[in-house]
Amino acid sequence: DAKTTxxxxxxxxxxxxxxxxxxxxxxxxxxxxxxxxxxxSQGPQYIIHGLKNNETNxxxxxxxxxxxxxxxxxxxxxTLRDTAVYYCIVTSAAGSYQxxxxxxxxxxxxx
Amino acid sequence: EPEVTQTPSHQVTQMGQEVILRCVPIxxxxxxxxxxxxxGQKVEFLVSFYNNEISEKSEIFDDQFSVERPDGSNFTxxxxxxxxxxxxxYFCASIPKGRPYEQxxxxxxxxxVT
Numbered sequence: 001d002a003k004t005t006x007x008x009x010x011x012x013x014x015x016x017x018x019x020x021x022x023x024x025x026x027x028x029x030x031x032x033x034x035x036x037x038x039x040x041s042q043g044p045q046y047i048i049h050g051l052k053n054n055e056t057n058x059x060x061x062x063x064x065x066x067x068x069x070x071x072x073x074x075x076x077x078x079t080l081r082d083t084a085v086y087y088c089i090v091t092s093a094a095g096s097y098q099x100x101x102x103x104x105x106x107x108x109x110x111x
Numbered sequence: 112e113p114e115v116t117q118t119p120s121h122q123v124t125q126m127g128q129e130v131i132l133r134c135v136p137i138x139x140x141x142x143x144x145x146x147x148x149x150x151g152q153k154v155e156f157l158v159s160f161y162n163n164e165i166s167e168k169s170e171i172f173d174d175q176f177s178v179e180r181p182d183g184s185n186f187t188x189x190x191x192x193x194x195x196x197x198x199x200x201y202f203c204a205s206i207p208k209g210r211p212y213e214q215x216x217x218x219x220x221x222x223x224v225t
Contacts, residue, residue, distance in 0.1 A: 034212060043115070043202045043216030044154060087154075096159035096166040097142060097211045103153060 004088045009106040012082075018075040020105050022088030025069040031092050033064060034099070035073045037084040044087065044101070047073065078109045113137040115217035117203050123223045127192050132220045134186045134203030142166070142206040143186045144214065145178065147199040154202070160186065193224045 005023040012018040024033065035047040048055055048062045050071070055062045061074040075082055087104040091097070116135045124130050136143050145157040159166040160178055177189045186205075190197055203217040 032212060036214075038154070041200065041219070043204070043219055044214075045216065046213045049212040096161065097206060097214070098144060098156045098159050098167060099146075099154075099214060100156065101146075101154040 004090055004102055006086075006088055006102065006105045008103065009108070011108050011110055012075075012078045014080060014109050014111050015077055018073075018078040018082065018107055018109070020073040020075075020086050020088075020107065021070065022073070023070045024088070024090045027068050027090050028092075030094070031090050033062065033068075033071050034089040034091065035060070035062065036087045036089065036099070036101075037082075038087070038104070039081075039084040044099075047086075078107075080109050080111065083107060083109045115203055115205055115215050117201075117217040117220050119220060120218070121221045121223070123225065124193055126195055126224055130190050130193055130222065132188045132190075132201050132203075132222070134188070134217055135184055136186055136203065136205035137207065137215055138184075139208060140205035140215070141208050142211070143180065144204040144206075145188045146202045146204065146216075147171070148202065148219075149196075149199045157188075190222075193222075195224050198222055198224045 032051050034049040036044040038044045048060050050062045064071045085104040085106050087101050118133045143160040146154050148154045156169050158168040158172045175191050179187050200219040202219045204214045
């Protein structure tokens with residue numbers, strides 16, 4: 001699996017957009033970008049995933065660069081409940097789909 | 112919305128004892144997983160289970176660990192002889208049919224080995 005690089009921490013003002021970057025320069029053609037988050041010791045929660053195109057769901061948007069070497073997760077209107085560790089994971093859509101978590105980005109949403 | 116459930120929420124055991132951690136995945140999910148997270152560290156994959164057998168396992172999942180799906184609903188992780196370093200949060204997860212990218216995690220069991 002390709003490795004990812006994320007900043008260890010970020011702050012965001014409540015109500016503003018949170019933009020979380022991820023570098024995955026060694027991603028291969030059949031690997032997807034997944035984003036999960038973990039709110040204080042709870043089980044990780046799926047947010048969104050993508051291959052090449054930008055994606056949006058009710059939780060977030062995922063912007064993937066054309067060369068696929070980096071991506072950005074966007075929480076459009078961050079709330080205090082979005083304070084969590086956000087994990088960018090790159091893995092192929094094959095095998096047993098296990099996830100390899102890194103250290104992620106600790107997002108703190110500030111009132 | 113259906114949820115993955117895990118019991119107990121907290122288990123305290125003495126070193127050398129056997130423990131069984133229990134999970135009820137979401138009905139009709141196909142793949143099942145165990146992960147662990149030592150306090151302050153990364154979430155680590157232990158094992159995946161599909162079609163009633165282990166699909167993949169990590170180096171952590173040695174002979175002291177075993178998994179079972181005894182009755183089609185429960186999914187268990189057994190540690191035969193616990194060590195202090197087994198103290199961690201253990202998360203169960205499952206994948207719905209047709210959506211392999213979306214793992215649903217349980218709330219975890221905190222295992223404390225004394």
